Amino acid sequence: MGSKIYRDKDVNLDILKNKTIAVLGYGIQGGPQAQCLRDSGLKVIVGAGPREQFPDWDKAKKDGFTVMPIDEATRKGDVVHVLLADPVQPTVYKEAIHSNLRPNCTLSFCHGFNVLYGGIVPPENVNVVLFVPNAPGHLVREKFLSGSGIYGAVAVDRDVTGDALNIILALAKGAGSTRVGVVEISFQEETEGDNFEEQVLYGGTIHLMKAVFETMVKNGYNPYFAYAKAIRSLRSVVDVMDETGIEEYISKLSSRTCEFAVRTNGPRVINYNEIQKIFEETERGDFATRWMQEWQLGLPHLHRMRRTGADSEMEKIGKEWRKQFGEG
Numbered sequence: 001m002g003s004k005i006y007r008d009k010d011v012n013l014d015i016l017k018n019k020t021i022a023v024l025g026y027g028i029q030g031g032p033q034a035q036c037l038r039d040s041g042l043k044v045i046v047g048a049g050p051r052e053q054f055p056d057w058d059k060a061k062k063d064g065f066t067v068m069p070i071d072e073a074t075r076k077g078d079v080v081h082v083l084l085a086d087p088v089q090p091t092v093y094k095e096a097i098h099s100n101l102r103p104n105c106t107l108s109f110c111h112g113f114n115v116l117y118g119g120i121v122p123p124e125n126v127n128v129v130l131f132v133p134n135a136p137g138h139l140v141r142e143k144f145l146s147g148s149g150i151y152g153a154v155a156v157d158r159d160v161t162g163d164a165l166n167i168i169l170a171l172a173k174g175a176g177s178t179r180v181g182v183v184e185i186s187f188q189e190e191t192e193g194d195n196f197e198e199q200v201l202y203g204g205t206i207h208l209m210k211a212v213f214e215t216m217v218k219n220g221y222n223p224y225f226a227y228a229k230a231i232r233s234l235r236s237v238v239d240v241m242d243e244t245g246i247e248e249y250i251s252k253l254s255s256r257t258c259e260f261a262v263r264t265n266g267p268r269v270i271n272y273n274e275i276q277k278i279f280e281e282t283e284r285g286d287f288a289t290r291w292m293q294e295w296q297l298g299l300p301h302l303h304r305m306r307r308t309g310a311d312s313e314m315e316k317i318g319k320e321w322r323k324q325f326g327e328g
């Protein structure tokens with residue numbers, strides 16, 4: 001594993017020719033990835049939960065796929081690409097996937113959580129790999145159709161056939177990602193990196209927005225003005241920084257007052273010790289343990305917090321803000 005960037009010219013799709021890719025689940029990632037793989041000339045079938053219970057069965061059928069129960073698709077798959085929702089994967093895996101995997105087939109994931117933490121323990125005689133594009137499924141599809149792709153990562157946890165890396169790179173190519181670039185990481189890095197990002201970047205940013213709104217309103221500001229400051233302002237700035245880099249944005253494209261504010265007082269808001277602590281908790285598996293417990297208990301904390309969040313002044317102002325100012 002190194003810093004090599006795999007692009008189209010480095011990856012041969014032929015390794016998947018005459019092979020059947022069984023995409024299990026036709027949701028946010030499953031639908032778009034299945035369609036891109038098919039458009040790349042690969043043979044794709046879809047495995048879904050019972051038709052009367054899971055509407056995605058009919059969605060896949062409507063999109064022209066051969067759809068079948070998960071156990072049957074697994075038996076037919078040379079590559080079994082598990083795109084089921086993470087929390088249900090261990091149960092579905094035990095019931096319908098494990099005993100139906102053919103020796104020397106490739107079991108592939110889009111997130112390493114269940115393999116890393118033992119919710120899924122694959123048999124010794126199959127490849128275990130991962131491909132993740134760095135975007136939600138609809139963008140994977142949109143970029144693919146426009147002739148581009150989404151930067152992605154692959155990982156190999158077990159290589160029994162000697163070509164597991166080439167197989168998962170070919171899958172990444174079929175989904176369009178090697179048009180842009182794909183790097184190799186480990187299951188552990190993918191999982192912990194993802195969990196770390198969700199806690200610190202998403203969690204931190206969302207709570208920062210709330211703190212900006214609440215502080216301004218508490219100090220007498222017009223709540224519509226505070227709402228726009230807390231949320232809308234970030235929108236264009238993030239896109240510009242993504243396109244030009246942070247330094248170019250701060251030193252050239254923002255105002256000098258903004259530059260001074262960012263450089264001097266921005267760091268005061270960040271608690272580096274807590275970020276390091278969250279990183280360590282994530283590495284120790286503490287976050288995964290708490291999340292699995294929460295899931296098994298029926299999400300009591302999430303239900304409670306959703307209720308409080310929906311009742312908050314910021315949410316109410318947000319609804320009104322969108323009605324009054326729309327896209328403005």
Ligand SMILES: NC(=O)c1ccc[n+]([C@@H]2O[C@H](COP(=O)([O-])OP(=O)(O)OC[C@H]3O[C@@H](n4cnc5c(N)ncnc54)[C@H](OP(=O)(O)O)[C@@H]3O)[C@@H](O)[C@H]2O)c1
Nearest residue numbers: 025026027028029049054055056083084085088110111136
């Ligand atoms: N969402 C993203 O943008 C994203 C990004 C990177 C990686 N990933 C990874 O991609 C994988 C799939 O995630 P996702 O977001 O695409 O999931 P999702 O849309 O929430 O669900 C995927 C599929 O799972 C099916 N499903 C749920 N419960 C089931 C059950 N008990 N039996 C059979 N099928 C069941 C759903 O069917 P119904 O819809 O019919 O209920 C749906 O087709 C995960 O490993 C995730 O971490 C996702």
